[in-house]
Amino acid sequence: MNAHDDNDVDKPLDPAVERVRRKMMRLMLISIGIMMIGLMAVLGAIVYKIGNRDESAKAPPVATQGGSGVPVEPGFAGRIDLPDGSRIVSTALDGDNILLHVTIPGQGEKLLVYSLGEDRIIATVTVD
Numbered sequence: 001m002n003a004h005d006d007n008d009v010d011k012p013l014d015p016a017v018e019r020v021r022r023k024m025m026r027l028m029l030i031s032i033g034i035m036m037i038g039l040m041a042v043l044g045a046i047v048y049k050i051g052n053r054d055e056s057a058k059a060p061p062v063a064t065q066g067g068s069g070v071p072v073e074p075g076f077a078g079r080i081d082l083p084d085g086s087r088i089v090s091t092a093l094d095g096d097n098i099l100l101h102v103t104i105p106g107q108g109e110k111l112l113v114y115s116l117g118e119d120r121i122i123a124t125v126t127v128d
Contacts, residue, residue, distance in 0.1 A: 078119045080112070
């Protein structure tokens with residue numbers, strides 16, 4: 001039985017089988033190459049993201065008004081004209097909009113929405 005196994009190993013492959021074997025080897029090498037390129041792309045993206053995160057951490061913070069986190073231009077100076085005797089009851093901030101709850105003599109209470117980006121009052125709501 002051992003002699004029979006030695007004869008099978010030493011025999012050359014049939015030419016048709018040899019062609020199939022070479023095609024399979026070529027396909028295997030192409031597949032390995034494509035997988036290696038994909039792996040390199042993924043690793044490159046990871047390294048890029050890690051490097052990009054470090055640069056953004058070193059970037060100077062955006063200028064804010066009063067530490068509220070609202071991005072404004074350096075040197076921004078807005079103005080809201082209210083009638084004499086008006087009193088601001090409360091304020092709230094949403095993005096670049098400020099909500100002012102104002103008491104105006106003779107007109108009652110109003111809610112004013114002031115846009116920092118547009119530097120104007122964009123909405124007025126009367127409170128009854």
